[in-house]
Amino acid sequence: MSTAEVARRARWDDPVGLVDASAKARFEQDGVVLLRGALHPEWLLLIEMGLGRVLADGAVTKHEFFAGTEGAFRETVRNFDVAPEIRRLMFDSPIADILGAFMGSEQVFYYSDEFFIKDRGGSKRTPWHQDTPYFPVAGSQLASIWIALDRLTREECLEFIPGSHRQTLYDGFDPGHPGDTDKGFYGEGLPQRPDIEADRSAWNIVGWDIEPGDVIVSSPSILHGGGPTRVEGRRRALAIRCFGDDVVFAERPASRPTVPLTPGLGLHLKPGDPLRSPWYPRLRPVPPWQQHG
Ligand SMILES: O=C(O)CCC(=O)C(=O)O
Numbered sequence: 332m333s334t335a336e337v338a339r340r341a342r343w344d345d346p347v348g349l350v351d352a353s354a355k356a357r358f359e360q361d362g363v364v365l366l367r368g369a370l371h372p373e374w375l376l377l378i379e380m381g382l383g384r385v386l387a388d389g390a391v392t393k394h395e396f397f398a399g400t401e402g403a404f405r406e407t408v409r410n411f412d413v414a415p416e417i418r419r420l421m422f423d424s425p426i427a428d429i430l431g432a433f434m435g436s437e438q439v440f441y442y443s444d445e446f447f448i449k450d451r452g453g454s455k456r457t458p459w460h461q462d463t464p465y466f467p468v469a470g471s472q473l474a475s476i477w478i479a480l481d482r483l484t485r486e487e488c489l490e491f492i493p494g495s496h497r498q499t500l501y502d503g504f505d506p507g508h509p510g511d512t513d514k515g516f517y518g519e520g521l522p523q524r525p526d527i528e529a530d531r532s533a534w535n536i537v538g539w540d541i542e543p544g545d546v547i548v549s550s551p552s553i554l555h556g557g558g559p560t561r562v563e564g565r566r567r568a569l570a571i572r573c574f575g576d577d578v579v580f581a582e583r584p585a586s587r588p589t590v591p592l593t594p595g596l597g598l599h600l601k602p603g604d605p606l607r608s609p610w611y612p613r614l615r616p617v618p619p620w621q622q623h624g
Pocket of ligand 1: 558
């Protein structure tokens with residue numbers, strides 16, 4: 332076995348070992364960390380099977396961004412609810428352990444997951460935004476992981492502005508009008524997003540070449556935006572959001588529904604209550620009925 336192969340297998344045997352003190356410090360400070368080769372190909376196969384299921388399922392809503400244009404792409408939310416492959420991924424793979432290690436939380440709860448499907452070539456950018464404004468949550472133990480099934484160039488990767496998770500929280504973009512830089516999601520309460528694409532050189536933007544198995548862990552409060560695909564390219568990615576012990580329910584402006592939609596949640600929880608609900612199953616410790624053997 333080559334040295335590279337030995338190193339690869341060591342990462343698969345102990346992916347949580349990649350979350351060392353320096354990775355945690357970078358997560359704190361920058362709000363984003365790349366972990367090379369963290370996921371075994373079997374987990375990628377499971378994700379691909381889950382994607383195949385949701386794409387084939389006519390009952391699953393495919394949200395179309397930039398609908399009606401050549402650069403349109405699709406997104407599906409809370410695939411956990413419809414795809415057993417995604418449920419098994421959450422309980423069986425090391426993803427929840429990795430996120431728990433970054434968040435410093437023993438308990439890890441599922442918040443949501445999203446496929447971003449740019450499989451037609453020439454797909455547009457995903458607009459710059461932060462995720463936290465869309466979520467009815469407050470607290471510090473929040474983390475997302477972004478997993479691409481395809482090899483990507485730096486230009487196609489999800490991009491980030493390190494440190495922005497500790498700065499201004501901006502209003503989101505409107506998924507129905509993603510090209511509008513002058514409109515927000517709520518249009519109240521939070522400042523308007525800056526137009527980062529209009530002057531990229533003014534911002535410290537990071538991104539990477541990606542190989543299947545690499546993952547990017549980030550704070551949902553970081554400013555991030557998704558690269559476009561080349562005409563001959565494709566970029567199928569799964570983003571998973573989890574939270575830990577300290578996260579509580581928080582109100583958002585009533586003008587728009589939060590993402591994903593959780594009708595009734597606000598009738599059970601009041602602002603400041605720990606975010607505990609069947610909407611958000613506990614992944615770690617793994618409940619006994621989800622354990623193997
Ligand atoms: O993959 C993309 O283009 C967008 C991903 C994203 O915005 C997210 O994971 O929050």
